[in-house]
Amino acid sequence: DTAVSQTPKYLVTQMGNDKSIKCEQNLGHDTMYWYKQDSKKFLKIMFSYNNKELIINETVPNRFSPKSPDKAHLNLHINSLELGDSAVYFCASGQGSTGELFFGEGSRLTVL
Amino acid sequence: KQEVTQIPAALSVPEGENLVLNCSFTDSAIYNLQWFRQDPGKGLTSLLLIQSSQREQTSGRLNASLDKSSGRSTLYIAASQPGDSATYLCAVTVSGNQFYFGTGTSLTVIP
Numbered sequence: 001d002t003a004v005s006q007t008p009k010y011l012v013t014q015m016g017n018d019k020s021i022k023c024e025q026n027l028g029h030d031t032m033y034w035y036k037q038d039s040k041k042f043l044k045i046m047f048s049y050n051n052k053e054l055i056i057n058e059t060v061p062n063r064f065s066p067k068s069p070d071k072a073h074l075n076l077h078i079n080s081l082e083l084g085d086s087a088v089y090f091c092a093s094g095q096g097s098t099g100e101l102f103f104g105e106g107s108r109l110t111v112l
Numbered sequence: 113k114q115e116v117t118q119i120p121a122a123l124s125v126p127e128g129e130n131l132v133l134n135c136s137f138t139d140s141a142i143y144n145l146q147w148f149r150q151d152p153g154k155g156l157t158s159l160l161l162i163q164s165s166q167r168e169q170t171s172g173r174l175n176a177s178l179d180k181s182s183g184r185s186t187l188y189i190a191a192s193q194p195g196d197s198a199t200y201l202c203a204v205t206v207s208g209n210q211f212y213f214g215t216g217t218s219l220t221v222i223p
Contacts, residue, residue, distance in 0.1 A: 004155075031209055041150075041199060043213040055209055090155060099144045099205045103155040 003027050006091045006104035013081060014112055020077045021107045023091030029102075031055075032074035034066060035090040037106070043090070049074050081111045114139045114206055118214040125192055126222050133187040133217045135202035140180045143205040147176050147187050150199045150216070159200075160187070192221045 006023040013019055025032060033056075034046040047066045048056035054066070063079045078085060091104040115138045125131050135145070144163045148156040160169045160176040162185070168177040175188040185202055202214045 033211075041216050043156075043201070043203075045211065048209050050209060092156075094209075099146070099211075100158055100161045101146060101148075101156075101203070101211060102158065103148075105155045106153075 004091055004093055004102050004104040006089075006107050008107060009105060010108050010110075012110045012112065015081055015083060017081050018077070018079045019081060019109070020075055021089055021091075021109075022073070022075045023104060024073050025091075025093040025102070026072065027093055027095075027102060029093040029095045030071060031094050032068065032071070033092040033094070033101075034074065034076050035092060037088045037090060039087070046089075047074075047076075078109075081109075083111050085109060086111045114142075114204060114212040116202060116204055116212050116214040118200075118202060118217050120217060121215065122218040122220075124220040124222060127192060127194060129192050129221075130188070130190050131192055131219070133189070133200050133219070135185040135187070135214050137183045137185075137204045137212070139206065140183050141206065142180065143207055145176075145178055145185050146203050146205070146211075147174075147185075148201045148203065150201060152198075156201065189219075192219075194221045194223045197221050 004025045031050045033048045049068045052068045065077045068074045088106045094101045119134045146161045147159045162178045173190040178185045199216045199218045201216045203211045
C-alpha cells in the first residue's frame, strides 16, 4: 500500500505547454504539500493545504495552481511551462500534531 | 527566516565505520526536527523525528540528537554498511505545517 502516491513519475514536454501532476495520500493526514527539488537537490516548499484550504503559498509564479478536491488529494497544474520549471516535484503529507512528513516518489518534469 | 545547513556536503567512509552527520539551524524556535534519507531517483524516507522537548531519538543503528539552544542536531550511524549510501537531509518545523530543509549530506559507504 503506497502511502503517498503521485503520477506521473516522468513528464517530458515542450515549452509553453500545460501539464498536471496528481497526488493522493491514504494516511488520513490533514495537511498536504508540494515541494520542488532543483538540480542541486535543494528542497523548497511551494504550497501547503490543510483540509482542502491553502495555508502556505511561497513565492511561486501564478502559472502554478494547486487544487485540492478533498483532503486526500492535492494536484498541481502548471501553465505555460518554462525551461526553468524542469525539476523533481514532490508531494508530501503530514499530521499537524506530530509534524512527521511522508513523501511521494517524486515527478521528474523536463521542459524542452 | 529559518536557514538550515548540513555539513559535510559529501562524506565517504569505509564499511563498518561509525559516522556523524551534522545539521544546524538559525532559529531555535522549532516545533520538531526530522531526519530523512533519499536514495537516487526516489522520494524521501523519514528516519527519525525529534520533538522540540526531546534530546534524542534512536532507531536501530541510528541515533539523532537535538540541542535547540545551540541550533544543532547530529545523526549518528553506527557500523555503517554499503546500503546506508544515500543523501541524508534534515528538516526543521517552525510550526505544525512549515518545514525548512537542509542542503543534504551525500554519504558513500565503501565495501
